[in-house]
Amino acid sequence: MASPFARFRHLSVKRLISKSTRTVAGQVLVFQVALVVLLVACGVFALILQSERDSSAEARRRSTAVAQTFAHSPGVLAALRTPDPTKILQPLTEAARRAADVDFIVVMSTTGIRYTHPLPDRIGKQFVGEIGPSLEGKVYVESVDGPLGREVQSTVPIKNADDDVVALVSAGMKVKNVQSQLNRQLPIILGAGAGALALSAGATALVGRRLRRQTHSLAPDEMALMYEHHDTVLHSVREGVLIVAADGRLMLANDEARRLLELPPDIEGRLVQDLPGLDPETKALLASGREVTDEVHLAGDRLIAVNQRPTSREGGPRETVVTLRDSTELQAVTGTAEVARERLRLLYDAGLHIGTSLDVLRTADELARVPIPRFADFVTVDLADAVLHGEEPASNGTDMRRAAVSGIVDDHPLIEQGRLFDYVPATPQARGYGSGRAQLVSDLPAATGWRMQDPERAKAVIDYGIRSLISAPIQARGVVLGMATFWRTEQHECFNEEDVSVAEELVARAAISIDNARRYTREHALAVTLQRSLLPQAMPEQSALDIAYRYLPAQSGVGGDWFDVIPMPGSRVALAVGDVVGHGLHAAATMGRLRTAVHNFSSLDLPPDELLSHLDDLVGSIDQSETAESAAGVVGATCLYGIYDPVTRRYVMARAGHLAPALVRPDGTVTFPDVPAGPPLGLGGMPFQTAELCLPEGTQLVLYTDGLIEDRRRDLDVGMELLREALAGNPGRSPEQTCQDVLDSVLPGRPKDDVALLVARTRQLPRDRIADWEVPQDPAAVSGMRDAVSRKLEVWGLSEIGFTMELILSELITNAIRYGSGPIHVRLIRDRTLICEVADGSSTSPHLRYAATTDEGGRGLFLVSQMAERWGTRYTPQGKVIWAEQALP
Numbered sequence: 001m002a003s004p005f006a007r008f009r010h011l012s013v014k015r016l017i018s019k020s021t022r023t024v025a026g027q028v029l030v031f032q033v034a035l036v037v038l039l040v041a042c043g044v045f046a047l048i049l050q051s052e053r054d055s056s057a058e059a060r061r062r063s064t065a066v067a068q069t070f071a072h073s074p075g076v077l078a079a080l081r082t083p084d085p086t087k088i089l090q091p092l093t094e095a096a097r098r099a100a101d102v103d104f105i106v107v108m109s110t111t112g113i114r115y116t117h118p119l120p121d122r123i124g125k126q127f128v129g130e131i132g133p134s135l136e137g138k139v140y141v142e143s144v145d146g147p148l149g150r151e152v153q154s155t156v157p158i159k160n161a162d163d164d165v166v167a168l169v170s171a172g173m174k175v176k177n178v179q180s181q182l183n184r185q186l187p188i189i190l191g192a193g194a195g196a197l198a199l200s201a202g203a204t205a206l207v208g209r210r211l212r213r214q215t216h217s218l219a220p221d222e223m224a225l226m227y228e229h230h231d232t233v234l235h236s237v238r239e240g241v242l243i244v245a246a247d248g249r250l251m252l253a254n255d256e257a258r259r260l261l262e263l264p265p266d267i268e269g270r271l272v273q274d275l276p277g278l279d280p281e282t283k284a285l286l287a288s289g290r291e292v293t294d295e296v297h298l299a300g301d302r303l304i305a306v307n308q309r310p311t312s313r314e315g316g317p318r319e320t321v322v323t324l325r326d327s328t329e330l331q332a333v334t335g336t337a338e339v340a341r342e343r344l345r346l347l348y349d350a351g352l353h354i355g356t357s358l359d360v361l362r363t364a365d366e367l368a369r370v371p372i373p374r375f376a377d378f379v380t381v382d383l384a385d386a387v388l389h390g391e392e393p394a395s396n397g398t399d400m401r402r403a404a405v406s407g408i409v410d411d412h413p414l415i416e417q418g419r420l421f422d423y424v425p426a427t428p429q430a431r432g433y434g435s436g437r438a439q440l441v442s443d444l445p446a447a448t449g450w451r452m453q454d455p456e457r458a459k460a461v462i463d464y465g466i467r468s469l470i471s472a473p474i475q476a477r478g479v480v481l482g483m484a485t486f487w488r489t490e491q492h493e494c495f496n497e498e499d500v501s502v503a504e505e506l507v508a509r510a511a512i513s514i515d516n517a518r519r520y521t522r523e524h525a526l527a528v529t530l531q532r533s534l535l536p537q538a539m540p541e542q543s544a545l546d547i548a549y550r551y552l553p554a555q556s557g558v559g560g561d562w563f564d565v566i567p568m569p570g571s572r573v574a575l576a577v578g579d580v581v582g583h584g585l586h587a588a589a590t591m592g593r594l595r596t597a598v599h600n601f602s603s604l605d606l607p608p609d610e611l612l613s614h615l616d617d618l619v620g621s622i623d624q625s626e627t628a629e630s631a632a633g634v635v636g637a638t639c640l641y642g643i644y645d646p647v648t649r650r651y652v653m654a655r656a657g658h659l660a661p662a663l664v665r666p667d668g669t670v671t672f673p674d675v676p677a678g679p680p681l682g683l684g685g686m687p688f689q690t691a692e693l694c695l696p697e698g699t700q701l702v703l704y705t706d707g708l709i710e711d712r713r714r715d716l717d718v719g720m721e722l723l724r725e726a727l728a729g730n731p732g733r734s735p736e737q738t739c740q741d742v743l744d745s746v747l748p749g750r751p752k753d754d755v756a757l758l759v760a761r762t763r764q765l766p767r768d769r770i771a772d773w774e775v776p777q778d779p780a781a782v783s784g785m786r787d788a789v790s791r792k793l794e795v796w797g798l799s800e801i802g803f804t805m806e807l808i809l810s811e812l813i814t815n816a817i818r819y820g821s822g823p824i825h826v827r828l829i830r831d832r833t834l835i836c837e838v839a840d841g842s843s844t845s846p847h848l849r850y851a852a853t854t855d856e857g858g859r860g861l862f863l864v865s866q867m868a869e870r871w872g873t874r875y876t877p878q879g880k881v882i883w884a885e886q887a888l889p
Contacts, residue, residue: 056152059173060141064154066100067171068139071156076107080115080158080167086123090116097171103151106170107158110135115167122147127170129153134168150174240304240324248272248287251319260324261299282306289320296327303327343502346374350506355513358520360388361403367484367510368406375502376486378407378466380414382429383474383482383514390522393481397423397433400482407487413460414487426452428471429483436480438472438504442494468494472507476515484510528553530588535595539565543831544573544646545701545760548735550743552755554707559754560587560637561705562595566602569872569883571765571831572645574602577658577703577758581636593622594637594681605874608641608654609688612678615639616656619682637681640703646765647829649697654690656681659709662723663693664700664738668731670724697764700738702727707753708746722746735759765831769796772827775813782813785826796830800889804867805836808884811864812838815846815882833869833885841879 070076070093079088085107093105093116107115112127128147133140134155141154153172157165240257244250248271253263261278272278272286282297285306294305305327311319354366360383368379381404384393388401405417415421423430426449428439441447444467451458471485484507488495495503539547547565560580568574576598580590597618601611619637640661642653653661657680663671676689695701702723709719726745727738738759747755771792775781786806793802809826816824820840829835846861864871868884875881 059152060154062100063102063152063171063173064139064141064156066096066102066105067154067156067169069100070096070105070107070171071158071169076158076169077160077166080107085115090120090123092116094118100171102171103173104146104153104171108168108170110165110167112168117147119147127168129155129170131155131168135165137165146172240322242286242322242324244272244286244289244320244322246289246318250275257324260302260304260326286320286322289318342374346371346502347505347509350509354510355516358517360514360517360521363510363513363517364403364482365406367507367514368404371486371506372406373408375499375506376470377489377492378405378412378414378487380405380485380487381474381482382485385420387481387514387518388521390518390520390525393479397430397483403482413457413464415454415457421453423483424452426450428469429453429485432471432473433480433483436473436475438470438500438507440468440470440495440497440500442468442496444468465489465491470495470500470503472500472503474507474511474514476511479515481511481514481518527585527588530585530592535562536564540567541832542567542571542573543765544571544644544763545575546735546763548739548759550739550755550757552707552743552747554583554752554754559583559707560591561707561754561756562591563703563756563758564595564598565758565760566599568602568643569605569870569874569885570645570835570837570881571647571829572643573760574641574643575701575703575758575760576602576639576641577705577756578637578639579658579705579707579754579756583754590622590637594619594639598639598641605872607690608643608652609690611641612639612654612656612681612688616681616684616688620684622682639681640675642701644695644701644760644762646763647770649695649762649764651693651695651701651762652690653693654678654688656688659704659706661704662702662727663695664702664727664731666696666698666731668729670727672720672724695762697762698731699762700727700731700735701758701760701762702738702742703758703760705754705756707755708742708757710753712752719746735761765829769830770827772825775816775824775826777817777822777824779814779817782810782817785813786810789826789828792828798830798834798888801834801886805834805886808864808868808886809836809838811861812836812882812884815861816840816842819844819846820879830888833887835883835885837881837883839876839879839881843875843880845873845880846882 073092073096075092076089079085079092082088089107093107097103097105097118104118106117106127108127108131109115110131112131114123114125114127117123129144130140130142134157137157137159139154139156141152143150143152145151146153151172151174153170155168155170158167158169160166237254238256240260241252241254242250242257243252250267250270250272253261253267257263258265258267261275263275267275273283275283278286279298282299282304285292285295285297285308289310290308291310292306292308294307297304297306303326305325307323307325309321311321350367350370353370355363356366357363364381364383368381371379380402382400383403385399385401386393388403400421400423402415402417402419402421405412405414407414423433425431428441428450432439441450444450445462450469466487467490468488469485471483473480474482474484484503486495486499486503535551536549539549542565545565549563551561551563553559560578560582562576562578562580564574564576566574566576576595578591578594578598580587580594594615597615598611601614606614638656638658640653640655640658642651642661644651653675655675656678660672660675660677663673665671673691673693675691678688679686704723709723710716711719723742723746726742730741733741736759739757742757742759743755771789773785773788775785786809789806789809790799790802793799793805798805813824813826816838820842822841825839827837827839829837861871864884867886869887871882871884873880873882
């Protein structure tokens, strides 16, 4: 009996596992062990389920039996009739609970109020569970989350002699107690399963060992067939095979190995160090036995890829197996493929990195940088100077500008960037520019034509070591825009014909981008020129406001933001800021039309709300007259228009969908006045309202467009707060400094939308420059007014124009007395001109006409128009004002 057990001790688990997957017998062993484990696991799982079900049924049965027994116990009904059932029932239930081995017995009323409970603090509280079925006389079993945890409980009715339910009794057990019974059974179950698994694995291992022994017992014909196949494969494959022993002797060499290494027939058994025709490195590799993969060695005129691996036969002699593969042609093909792949990668990178912007110089610089150093050592890009300005280039190589220079080093003798020059006809650049084909100069020292451009610089280029060049025309849509020249030094091979095609492909990819940038430059220049011409070129002369402004175009294209400062009669000044939705020529043209319309309407001296109403009607008519094919609509334009009077310090404004202005008081506080917001221009149907402010002298009015404060990366409220912070705290700064501070704080980078900013600091006209009188509605008062005006002009030192002003004033006062209504008010203002204003309470407008020879009247306004510089009428809520201006001497 000792001998069989001794044999089992030699069956180690490690040996079984290491050999289990190498043979069919081992695979069968693994399968059988897995099957036994699966069956044992299923059995254990079934036993666990059965045990849990039996335990749950036992818990339900026991709780039901205990509850029913207690419900029919003598004395229970009598205790329930007493005033304090808990005093009698609580000891009884606790004794019964311990005797029946349950977790609780609870007696409750028909409303679910507990009389008893293992936890005294739960007595008198609501029972946790369903009592409806038990109130109907049924036994109800359930699982709930009660005061003791997860519980299995049975609720039984307690009936009186009349079969009426007078109380309920519930008994139960905690789930963990039920499961504890199962846990006590699990070790037995798992132990039995483990024993069964051990017996199954041992029996299967014995069977597997016998199968492995039988597999190795091959028949003679099978062995012969195996060796025949081995010999056939070994000597017919197109890959050399060597087997080298641990002592460095060659044990086997197939036919391909003999051919590749040119070995003699009687080579087996000799040391690899004695093999003829092998280089020392190859001999050292074969003798070392180290593991290598595709290590290339030279054997005669062949490049041999060597793979060497040690054999892993357990218990056998240590040997290495070497495979040899002729890679001479493969290396040549691989080199060619690698060159082609590198060129494709270069062209791919050119497509990604050339033409990233619509800037001519930046695109030229990208063309100069991408080929370095993979294709050329230096690259120069020359463009016709007209291309840089968006124009068509000349047909010859004149007025060429070096747009970009790049190289492996910055210290080079090539023409520097920015220089303007002409191509000499003998140079390859001139030939390529004229013919539209790339020019190759593979040997610069031997060539002479390219030296004609600059002989001294050509000598410096040769001395620097540059040896070849390719000059390719930058050609797009049949027009040559410039030349790109690629230079190589003596450190690399000279350019050849294959390189010419690569250079042409590189330049062709960049040419379209350069031409697009040129066309964009032209269109952008036209749009910017149009936009600049439509904006104010200079601020008009006036005395009411100190003005400063900024206009910043968007990153790309031109927009429709605009502003204007318009002098008005009576020393007043109108401020306007607007925005046309969109970008491009249409937005700029629409902006010019709106600005012209505001100028025309302001010449009528209309109030801001009436001016915006007329402008709204104009935009609506423009939208109706323009078709979709000719232009886009103007709907969405906004405008803020206000008039400041330096005499009264009143600022009246109205807005059409525009942002309210900011006011910087002389004390430095910043406010945004509540101006009624009208709809954007072109919508129609809604009237505009005005807001009137009395501004202290020195107040700064800040008008702006939405591009200043609106941004996709921040909310509008954040932009308004940034503007408030930029304006606050420094009331004494000039409008010019305010503009700069606002842009630095609110808009540090280049804006994505147009920005118009207008800052105006108010002035007040000194009182000694203003004179006014109330005039009685009596023709006799005219002479007295002439005398008063004459005296005031003497005080002002303007006596020489007194006669003219008296005549103008007489005619205006006479018209007001004869055709108007009271009260009549006269005001003289000495500003840049002498202004005379006559106000009355009538809204009747005077008209200039030519009187016939026989007419007795009608010549008064004609005389006023002839003698005054300007004259006109404006309407007020109280009537009208007729004014006339006369130049100061």
